[in-house]
Amino acid sequence: MLYETMNEFETAISLLKRALALLEKLPQEQHSEGSVSARIGWLLLLTGKVKQAIPYLESAAERLKDSFGPKHFGVGYIYNNLGAAYLELDRPQSAAQMFAVAKDIMEVSLGPHHADTIEACQNLSKAYGEMGRYVLFYWFHIIP
Incomplete structure (x- = not known):
């Protein structure tokens, strides 16, 4: 989030992707995986990478539905x-x-x-x- 406030979106996306790779290995962290995936999708939308954003957003929706309803x-x-x-x-x-x-x-x-x-x-x-x-x-x- 620090990189987001500095408008360093590419760095933020890169770090979030690394975090997502770690979270995907932890089934008990499905809610965190969904939140990070949603954040990546939102940042990709913000930076104009719309096609890349969709899979992250779709994954986030599924993860968060499973976690929170x-x-x-x-x-x-x-x-x-x-x-x-x-x-x-x-x-x-x-x-x-x-x-x-x-x-x-x-x-x-x-x-x-x-x-x-x-x-x-x-x-x-x-x-x-x-x-x-x-x-x-x-x-x-x-x-x-």
């Missing part, structure tokens, strides 16, 4: 990042699916009026807009 807010954040990745890759239908899952999780875990739940609704709206599904676009854009 499918409605944990952390899982919602990961699905929101997956949606952003798919939208960046011009795959709005896949993005909409991820944003919908993120929205559902966040509504349960954070509540419907939480800022991150509202952001997930707005992201879902954006994906529907990209798909040309304007009725759904307006529904999620106006009524979060």
Whole structure:
């Protein structure tokens, strides 16, 4: 995290990958493995390496679902990042699916009026807009 604050993202990613390799050998640390994988995925998204980010985010979602349950807010954040990745890759239908899952999780875990739940609704709206599904676009854009 120190390297992240210094905007040394490549170094941060490299060190996190080393930590992930160690954690993968420890089955009792599945939750840590998921958290580190999510962090790597997020940093890869942040640095524009979208295709590389997706496997890390998918792995993180599975690990954290297994550790904390499918409605944990952390899982919602990961699905929101997956949606952003798919939208960046011009795959709005896949993005909409991820944003919908993120929205559902966040509504349960954070509540419907939480800022991150509202952001997930707005992201879902954006994906529907990209798909040309304007009725759904307006529904999620106006009524979060």
